[in-house]
Amino acid sequence: MTHSFAEMSARERLAAVVDAGSFHEWLPPSERVTSPHLAQLGVPAAFDDGVAIGRAAVGGRTVFVAAQEGGFMGGGVGEVHGAKLVGLLRRALRDRPDAVLVLAESGGVRLHEANAGLIAVSEVMRALLDVRAAGIATVMLIGGANGCFGGMGIVARCADTVVMSDIARHAMSGPEVIESAHGAGEFDSRDRALVWRTTGGKHRWLCGDCDVLVDDDADAFRAAAITALDAHRPMTLEELQQESALLQARADADGDNADAFVLWSRLGVPDARAVPDLDADALRPRRPASVAALAHGGA
Amino acid sequence: MDWMSVAARLFGTDHAIVADGDFLCGTADFDGTTLAVVGTTNHAAVGVDLALRQARAVLDTVARYPGRPLLLLVDTQGQALRRRDELLGIHRAMAHLGCCLDLARRRGHPVIGLVYDQALSGGFITSGLMADGCHALPQAEIRVMRVPAMARVTKLPEELLESLSRTNPVFAPGVANYVAMGGVRSLWGDDLAAGLRAALADRDTTDRRAQEGAQRGGRRAAADVIRRVLEA
Numbered sequence: 001m002t003h004s005f006a007e008m009s010a011r012e013r014l015a016a017v018v019d020a021g022s023f024h025e026w027l028p029p030s031e032r033v034t035s036p037h038l039a040q041l042g043v044p045a046a047f048d049d050g051v052a053i054g055r056a057a058v059g060g061r062t063v064f065v066a067a068q069e070g071g072f073m074g075g076g077v078g079e080v081h082g083a084k085l086v087g088l089l090r091r092a093l094r095d096r097p098d099a100v101l102v103l104a105e106s107g108g109v110r111l112h113e114a115n116a117g118l119i120a121v122s123e124v125m126r127a128l129l130d131v132r133a134a135g136i137a138t139v140m141l142i143g144g145a146n147g148c149f150g151g152m153g154i155v156a157r158c159a160d161t162v163v164m165s166d167i168a169r170h171a172m173s174g175p176e177v178i179e180s181a182h183g184a185g186e187f188d189s190r191d192r193a194l195v196w197r198t199t200g201g202k203h204r205w206l207c208g209d210c211d212v213l214v215d216d217d218a219d220a221f222r223a224a225a226i227t228a229l230d231a232h233r234p235m236t237l238e239e240l241q242q243e244s245a246l247l248q249a250r251a252d253a254d255g256d257n258a259d260a261f262v263l264w265s266r267l268g269v270p271d272a273r274a275v276p277d278l279d280a281d282a283l284r285p286r287r288p289a290s291v292a293a294l295a296h297g298g299a
Numbered sequence: 300m301d302w303m304s305v306a307a308r309l310f311g312t313d314h315a316i317v318a319d320g321d322f323l324c325g326t327a328d329f330d331g332t333t334l335a336v337v338g339t340t341n342h343a344a345v346g347v348d349l350a351l352r353q354a355r356a357v358l359d360t361v362a363r364y365p366g367r368p369l370l371l372l373v374d375t376q377g378q379a380l381r382r383r384d385e386l387l388g389i390h391r392a393m394a395h396l397g398c399c400l401d402l403a404r405r406r407g408h409p410v411i412g413l414v415y416d417q418a419l420s421g422g423f424i425t426s427g428l429m430a431d432g433c434h435a436l437p438q439a440e441i442r443v444m445r446v447p448a449m450a451r452v453t454k455l456p457e458e459l460l461e462s463l464s465r466t467n468p469v470f471a472p473g474v475a476n477y478v479a480m481g482g483v484r485s486l487w488g489d490d491l492a493a494g495l496r497a498a499l500a501d502r503d504t505t506d507r508r509a510q511e512g513a514q515r516g517g518r519r520a521a522a523d524v525i526r527r528v529l530e531a
Contacts, residue, residue, distance in 0.1 A: 026531035083521040087528025114443035116469045119482035122428035129401045157394035172390045187382040
């Protein structure tokens with residue numbers, strides 16, 4: 001029996017990923033740490049500001065964990081939401097858990113608190129990189145229905161490991177935003193197949209931007225999280241130089257603004273047209289070795 | 300202010316910063332020290348290619364000139380809103396740029412950000428906001444989006460947002476609001492060189508933005524929430 005990770009709430013996902021009953025929450029809803037800004041706008045607040053944080057065990061090992069709730073303002077990062085993430089990461093730096101897991105589901109900066117959200121996302125990014133530099137594994141699990149976008153999309157890719165389901169999305173700007181800026185000819189937000197092959201889990205896997213591709217299943221995410229606890233990699237000059245070169249080569253492969261199908265073929269994916277019909281198991285071996293170098297734990 | 304005027308006021312005519320399209324790169328001498336300058340101009344829309352160019356300039360500096368201070372000149376309208384950039388993983392290219400700046404800091408390069416014209420959301424998060432401290436010119440413009448667009452997206456009345464923005468810096472665009480919230484460390488007044496000198500002298504690389512936001516009164520909740528998580 002599989003449990004769709006996408007359809008779960010943040011707290012359900014969290015409970016399914018960590019060892020049963022092991023989650024100890026900091027600043028739980030009972031403490032009512034809410035946004036100081038939403039009330040001024042007449043917008044309802046959430047008692048956890050859309051993110052649960054705390055300590056838990058995964059496979060018997062201590063992790064710090066956060067889960068963003070896409071059902072509350074699209075998982076947008078406001079002042080308090082962001083500060084909870086920063087607090088969790090700074091605490092990880094102090095207390096040294098085996099890993100920090102983030103169940104990321106976010107549209108990025110919460111526009112209702114735009115300025116504070118932007119600074120908060122930047123603080124989260126720096127705090128995450130501090131944790132990573134300290135040798136603590138950082139893991140992003142992206143499987144919520146709202147995807148992981150904007151500033152959180154950037155933050156997520158700063159982690160050691162990004163786990164995605166085949167139906168998840170990880171990108172910067174949503175298709176609606178791009179369409180409203182440059183028209184449906186640029187990016188037709190109603191063309192779901194186009195949207196998914198441009199930003200979805202399968203595409204990110206084939207291009208090396210996602211490190212682990214799983215089915216939309218809570219047990220699969222849990223298994224991937226357990227493996228990722230040991231997947232820390234230090235960030236070195238040599239590694240960043242290699243990443244730079246590989247990212248540039250990939251961009252050069254699409255100098256003519258081609259579709260995903262064309263890009264996959266150029267990268268060496270066999271029978272690119274068949275990709276949308278494949279499940280995660282069938283797709284995984286199709287990632288070309290040259291691209292795998294871009295993924296952590298790849299090659 | 301255009302980048303050439305900024306460069307002239309900081310370094311005189313004797314600098315080697317050049318613009319190639321929207322990309323700024325080069326070196327300049329300041330108080331006897333060579334700085335690496337990396338940035339954007341023309342209100343650049345930062346896409347994959349521009350993010351990667353900046354990242355390479357940072358990595359080249361780290362590889363060849365250990366410890367050389369980096370000055371980031373920021374003028375961006377935000378991330379490029381193009382399908383191709385999404386396809387090619389613009390989030391990753393930007394994360395890569397942020398990681399390169401983070402590496403430079405860890406290896407002892409002072410990283411100073413200066414918003415000299417305009418800074419918006421995505422283009423700003425992985426440039427100026429990744430500096431040890433980000434500074435701005437008083438006439439610069441920093442925002443996520445304008446109030447009318449914010450009203451449209453949030454479905455809130457524009458008048459409400461306008462009136463709130465007079466009392467709560469969280470809602471309104473503006474450099475002064477970013478200073479009050481701790482996101483911008485200081486404004487560089489008429490004497491730009493004095494601003495840069497002070498920024499170079501500040502060798503504290505810890506992220507103190509939440510703390511400064513609380514001290515300055517523009518962002519009171521963040522520092523308190525962070526403290527509570529640490530004490531929980």
